[in-house]
Amino acid sequence: MKNIVKTLLAIYLSVILIGIESTLTKAQDGSYKSVKIGSQVWMVENLNVSKFRNGDPIPEAKTNEEWIKAGKEGKPAWCNYGNKVGNGNIYGKLYNWYAVSDPRGLAPQGWRVSTDGDWKFAVDFLGGDDYCGLEMKSATGWSGKGNGNNKSGFTGLPAGNRSKEGEFGYIGAVAYWWTSLVRDKEFAWYRVMDVSPYYVYRTNYYKGSGLSVRCLKD
Numbered sequence: 668m669k670n671i672v673k674t675l676l677a678i679y680l681s682v683i684l685i686g687i688e689s690t691l692t693k694a695q696d697g698s699y700k701s702v703k704i705g706s707q708v709w710m711v712e713n714l715n716v717s718k719f720r721n722g723d724p725i726p727e728a729k730t731n732e733e734w735i736k737a738g739k740e741g742k743p744a745w746c747n748y749g750n751k752v753g754n755g756n757i758y759g760k761l762y763n764w765y766a767v768s769d770p771r772g773l774a775p776q777g778w779r780v781s782t783d784g785d786w787k788f789a790v791d792f793l794g795g796d797d798y799c800g801l802e803m804k805s806a807t808g809w810s811g812k813g814n815g816n817n818k819s820g821f822t823g824l825p826a827g828n829r830s831k832e833g834e835f836g837y838i839g840a841v842a843y844w845w846t847s848l849v850r851d852k853e854f855a856w857y858r859v860m861d862v863s864p865y866y867v868y869r870t871n872y873y874k875g876s877g878l879s880v881r882c883l884k885d
Contacts, residue, residue, distance in 0.1 A: 699712065699775070699778070699882075701884065702819070702820035702822075704789045704793065704820075705788065705789070705792040707785065707788060707883055708883060708884040709881060709882075710881055710883070711820060711821065711822050712759060713758055713760070713880060713881060714762070714773070714880040714882055715759040715760050716760070717745065717760070719769060719772055719773060720772030720775060721771045723771055725744070725762075726742070726743065726745075727744070727746060728744040728746055729750045731832065731833030731834070732833075734763075734832075734875075735832060735875070737765070738874070739875070741874075743762070743765045743773075744765070744877075745766060746761050746829060746877055748761060748827050748829070748835055749835050749838075754826075754838070757824070758826035758879065759880070760879075760880075761827075761828065761877030761879060762845065762877060762880055763875050763877055764845055764849075764855045764875075764876070765874060767845045767847060768849070768855075773880065775882070777885055778882040778885060779885050780847045780881075780882055781846055781880075781883055782846055782848060783846040783847070783848035783856050783869070786858050789819075789821075790858075793819055796866060796868070797865060798865055799819075800815060800860045800863070800864060800866045800867045801815045801816055801818075801864050802817065802818040802819040802821075803815060803817070803819050803867065804817060804823045804842075805823055808824055808839070809839065809840070809862060810840050811840075811862050812862070813825070813840065813863070813864055815864055823860055824842060825839050825840055825841055826838060827841060827843075828841070828876060828877055828878050829877030830873075830877075831873040831875035831876050840862050841859060841861045842859065842860045842861075842879065843857055843858070843872075843878040843879060844857055844880060845878045854872060854873060855871060856871045857869075857871065
């Protein structure tokens, strides 16, 4: 009798654990907080995936040598700021542009990497380049007087970047987001917010650099 009870209890616990595991897997695979800005639906967090949409792993580059090599060869790579998982959990991962443009798809199913046009729409909707940063930046986490009011719900965090040489910088002070728009062989377009609370700049940077990524619903 005792053996039967133990067996039934083990089966019951297994079912519960399977249910918990399924819930966690579902959350990791596709449950993202979002916010509507005009007609757009944006993620309210920076991308933090280590696999392409088709399931292929995106190579992690921890050392400067690995990072530089990926950039020179035009291959995708990601890292956490300072190679610390804790930073990835808060700010999302940093990706080179070759991960952004990879045909296997960086964005999860149902999402896409933001385009230059997506950013222009959101920025214009929220008041223009010279003002919208205040409404798009998080209300905490920025150094000095850099916090925004986050009225848009976008929750822009100062995740910093990684240069094409592998050096990390500007966490707490600057936020950078790749767009899918290429400029030329070496550069691609991105948006940046710095400690000045109001502005959102459009400029370009080396494709081998590591920046954050935001996605929109397809």
